[in-house]
Amino acid sequence: FFAYGLGNAVSFPMAVGATTVILGGRPTPDGVLNILAQEKPTIFCGVPTLFAAVVAEQESRGTPPDHSVRVCTSAGEALPRDIGERWEKLWQCEIVDGVGSTEMLHIFLSNRPGDIAYGTSGLAVPGYEVRLVDEHDEDVGEGEVGELLVRGPSSAEGYWNRRDKSMSTFEGHWTRTGDKYERDESGRYVYCGRTDDMFKVSGIWVSPFEVEQTLIEYPGILEAAVVARADSEDLIKPAAFVVLKDGVDTPDAQSLKDFVKDKIGMWKYPRWVSVVDDLPKTATGKIQRFKLRSAAE
Structure with a gap:
């Protein structure tokens, strides 16, 4: 389906x-x-x-x-x-x-066979155009985060009996994906997160996917999901949910936080780490972060 x-x-x-x-x-x-x-x-x-x-x-x-x-x-x-x-x-x-x-x-x-850059979504497939735009629909530059728009001959005309949704998604020839990306120096596109999953910490955008990629590099962690959570001062910070590999002991939380700090930056590390048996997912395998956001509140 x-x-x-x-x-x-x-x-x-x-x-x-x-x-x-x-x-x-x-x-x-x-x-x-x-x-x-x-x-x-x-x-x-x-x-x-x-x-x-x-x-x-x-x-x-x-x-x-x-x-x-x-x-x-x-x-x-x-x-x-x-x-x-x-x-x-x-x-x-x-x-x-x-x-x-x-x-x-x-x-x-x-990506293409023989031309793989893991951690990126590669380049536009022939016949399609993509662009990254800010909240004012202005194109963003290299290394900046923007919403991914795409146009091509296979685009749908709209959603069945959902006029408002159709109008907000299909704008002329362009289709809004709802995904946030940035374009690196090689022209490849790097996924940052869904538009409604991104959040700012200390005024800087945090990509949940970047933090999750770093967490699963830690020995013993099978899967990870990161969502926004307010601290005691009502400031937004990352909260992590991790699934461990079979037979692995619960990692030291501070060691895990330091690992993320050293890899990707001081403000991106998860302030809270919860070990769970599994992550809620859709039938297509996508993590249902809205459920984790509710659990983090």
Whole structure:
């Protein structure tokens, strides 16, 4: 029911006469690894949450994975750099990470096979244009955060019976994605967060995704999510929820905070760290941060 799955499971395989292997039910690491070993697919399509769980399971086994995969694709949420690098080291094949939307039918911003920069969403797919704008719809410069707008021939005309939503999303030829990005010196686009997930600390924008990427580089952490929370003086600060790898003891909170400080900056570290069994997600694997914001209040 969403474009990434529709393309991977139906449109693209049928277009080239390929066979599709679809896993019914919840995609556990064991279930995925068994299919990769038994069915020998050559392309594996997943979401970042699944790649993180599968790579952690394979690392715990201590043996090379049994597979025939030559390339992987990821979408749904931005793929953390650490996950991509660990996967490629183990599987000896790349994960092509991109961003798309059901409104645009599929992926319009992507890395390319042989030209991967983990931690970025790559460049515009041929046939599409993207731009980053501020709150006044003015283009922002290199290294500045802005909302991602896209235009291309596959854009929807609107939402069914949702006129107000259609008018705020589809503006002329451009479609608002609701994602915040910045463009680096190489021209690649780096995901910062959803428009309603970004927040300022000490007057400076904080990208929850950047903090989350750093947290999962800490030994023993499988997943992380960061949201805004008000402190005792009603000032907004980052709060983190982390999921640990199996068999790992709870990390020292101060050590974790210092790790983030050293990696990305003094004001970005989480003031609160909560260890949870799992993170709330949508059916497409996206973290439901609104639920975590409620839990953090």
